Amino acid sequence: MSNTKCCVADCENNSGSSETLHKFPNPKKNKALFNSWVYSVGGNILGLENDHIFKYRRVCHKHFEDKYLCRNNRISSIAIPTLHMPGPTSLPKFTLIEKNRQSADPVSKDPSTSAATQPVSGKLEHMTMKENIDKGILPHQCKDTADILIFFHKVFDSINGSFEKRQKHGKPLLGAATPRSLHHQFWFESIQRLKNMKFVNRTTGQVEYVPTLNNWVWTLEGIQLLLKNIKEKYDVTSVWLRHLNQDPIENFFGAIRSHGCRNTNPTPERFESAFTTLLVNNLSSVHAPGANCEKDSCQVLKELIITSDCKASSTCEIDSIPDVTITPxxxxxxxxxxxxxxxxxxxxxxxxxxxxxxxxxxxxxxxxxxxxxxxxxxxxxxxxxxxxxxxxxxxxxxxxxxxxxxxxxxxxxxxxxxxxxxxxxxxxxxxxxxxxxxxxxxxxxxxxxxxxxxxxxxxxxxxxxxxxxxxxxxxxxxxxxxxxxxxxxxxxxxxxxx
Known part of the structure; x- marks a missing residue:
């Protein structure tokens, strides 16, 4: 089991010894300290999920300085492993693992650039490339992959801003899009960069057509046009772009398709029937586990339908008041x-x-x-x-x-x-x-x-x-x-x- 030996590369405790092992800090409670441990240890754990590292990876007692040691082989709550760490030569290099060798990959200077998972891409944005190379966490060949990951991470941030995320890590692109915000300059540069990107088949060396890049260009240009129109017509100058998403309609059509077991190609009559049923029951009741969209609570639709503060002006005309028996x-x-x-x-x-x-x-x-x-x-x-x-x-x-x-x-x-x-x-x-x-x-x-x-x-x-x-x-x-x-x-x- 991985939790019975030290995860530091070339450590003597890898084969199992009597040295005390310590768990990684809980990433949900102290993310900064957890990241410090991960960057310090390096190696193949950089490609693992945070929860997996916390549950199954350990660091032995000898990698901590004396100032962090406590009684009964315990360590301080602020301890970071720094002793007897491997150099850059002993670190395994990242290699691109492909399930389908015919798949198209973005053009880079070195075809052997690493394929980092999402947790790694999130960490790369907060570290300079010089720090990565000096610490031996990443080889020099990973620079191109890191650049493209950071670029797309910023593109996602620029169209994912919301009031709840306005102060997250101090990222200006997660703020509201206004006439003076950084979004417009970033989108202009991103569109030019996306138009210059190409996908090349690694086997044949030929340029492949992939709709991803064109779709991104259309999305950014469409958002620019939308912001321009609502500013000129309705004088709206501040927009939280996270609300411009297709998750509600994606959930709705998913519910339509699953209505009646398999309603994948409904006729207009069946679509109307399914729509009525879902509206009466629960428009967002069907949500596939692991679906690539957030669960939709239909709050926007409910705000349009449920008007508890508005008085309805309804009248009822009657010819005569019926006899009503009221018992004292x-x-x-x-x-x-x-x-x-x-x-x-x-x-x-x-x-x-x-x-x-x-x-x-x-x-x-x-x-x-x-x-x-x-x-x-x-x-x-x-x-x-x-x-x-x-x-x-x-x-x-x-x-x-x-x-x-x-x-x-x-x-x-x-x-x-x-x-x-x-x-x-x-x-x-x-x-x-x-x-x-x-x-x-x-x-x-x-x-x-x-x-x-x-x-x-x-x-x-x-x-x-x-x-x-x-x-x-x-x-x-x-x-x-x-x-x-x-x-x-x-x-x-x-x-x-x-």
């Missing part, structure tokens, strides 16, 4: 009904306080009671008052809203704009005179009516579903929809028993 709270004798009403009213006022009036003392006195009812006290737990007790005025109001909702739902469940119909009748028949706060009254009324309508409609539909599944008896002989639900259950039950 004093005439409701069933303690279970009263207790449930108190609990629901407490839920309503708790949400209203959180989202509307918050710390307003006047609204609190009008909506919340200081005396807990017996049912609310029974529902409390852990000896703490978690629940809100509604005032008598609010309790009567919610009781009236419940009666109005139930009366309309019994006869008009199949109608369009049902919620607007109920709200219209509520505002036509109900007074909210117990609310006297001039600041919050309108918002409280609107919030309470919307919340109660959603709650009672949902609860009524839930009761219908329970009757269909025979988990609840039909307790209202005048409710035509509950009667139909009971008949539907008996019909399906007989069919299953045949």
């Amino acid at each position: 709270l004093e005439n409701k004798n069933d303690p279970r009904e009263i207790g449930s009403l108190e609990y629901v009213s407490g839920y309503f006022v708790k949400n209203t306080k959180k989202n509307v009036f918050k710390g307003c003392g006047k609204c609190k006195n009008e909506l919340i009671s200081n005396n807990q009812s017996e049912y609310i006290r029974y529902r409390e737990y852990a000896g703490k008052q978690w629940l809100c007790s509604p005032s008598d005025s609010l309790l009567r109001c919610i009781s009236s809203l419940q009666d109005i909702n139930n009366t309309i739902l019994r006869k008009n469940l199949e109608k369009n704009n049902l919620k607007e119909l109920i709200k219209t009748i509520i505002f036509s028949t109900t007074e909210f005179e117990f609310l006297n706060c001039e600041i919050h009254k309108e918002k409280i009324v609107d919030y309470l009516v919307n919340l109660s309508c959603r709650f009672f409609i949902y609860n009524y539909c839930k009761d219908i579903n329970k009757i269909i599944c025979n988990r609840r008896e039909c307790d209202d002989d005048e409710d035509q929809f509950k009667i139909k639900a009971k008949k539907y259950f008996h019909k399906c039950f007989k069919r299953k028993n045949k």
Whole structure:
């Protein structure tokens, strides 16, 4: 196992000895110290992933100076291995490893330049070539590969800037693109450099056409044109280029293709059907593990669709107000009904306080009671008052809203704009005179009516579903929809028993 011997080249402990071995610093906790260890050790570990080095590579005790040594063969938290390190001659040279010998490679001065992995390319940007050569970490032939890696690393940075990355390593190309930023000069030089690049087949020596370079040129020129147009037409002078990406649409079309197992070539009709289904369910539910794109939370789309702060101006025209039977709270004798009403009213006022009036003392006195009812006290737990007790005025109001909702739902469940119909009748028949706060009254009324309508409609539909599944008896002989639900259950039950 590699973690039982020292990873330093030509170390006596490579064959296994009694020398104490030390793990590399955790790259996730102290990246700078981890990099110092890697650069100091050098050799073939430069081509390994950081996590692999941390788990499976060790450095023995003799490579640390005395000032870093502690008791019980331990080392200081700032220790760096510097003793008995190999010279440049003992380091293995990088060689290009190709899975396909016919593949095209970028032109370089030396065809034997190294193929560095992504972690290496990230490190090369922070080290000068002179330091690399002096320390023996890289041979002289790697200069061309290092230059091309750093160039493309900067190209990626120039189109990947975001607000979160604005101060990362002090890179100006990760900032916003503005008329005076470094992006424009860098893009101009990069386009000229990309146009002069060619791919040569290492076997035949012939120039090969690869769309990568042309695509980069088109991308950079397109971004320049886009920034110019939005500045002239819309006076937008600062753009975070990370938001100009195709990941959302890439995820979306991936979801379309995987809809129905294999929908790789859908007709317009199938595409429309898949689009509707994904929009209703979850537009970003399908994301392949290891896909070459970030997971899309559809936040941009949700901001366009979910407009909670905007008031919708919807109206519902009715010929006449239907007869609504409102039973006074004093005439409701069933303690279970009263207790449930108190609990629901407490839920309503708790949400209203959180989202509307918050710390307003006047609204609190009008909506919340200081005396807990017996049912609310029974529902409390852990000896703490978690629940809100509604005032008598609010309790009567919610009781009236419940009666109005139930009366309309019994006869008009199949109608369009049902919620607007109920709200219209509520505002036509109900007074909210117990609310006297001039600041919050309108918002409280609107919030309470919307919340109660959603709650009672949902609860009524839930009761219908329970009757269909025979988990609840039909307790209202005048409710035509509950009667139909009971008949539907008996019909399906007989069919299953045949």
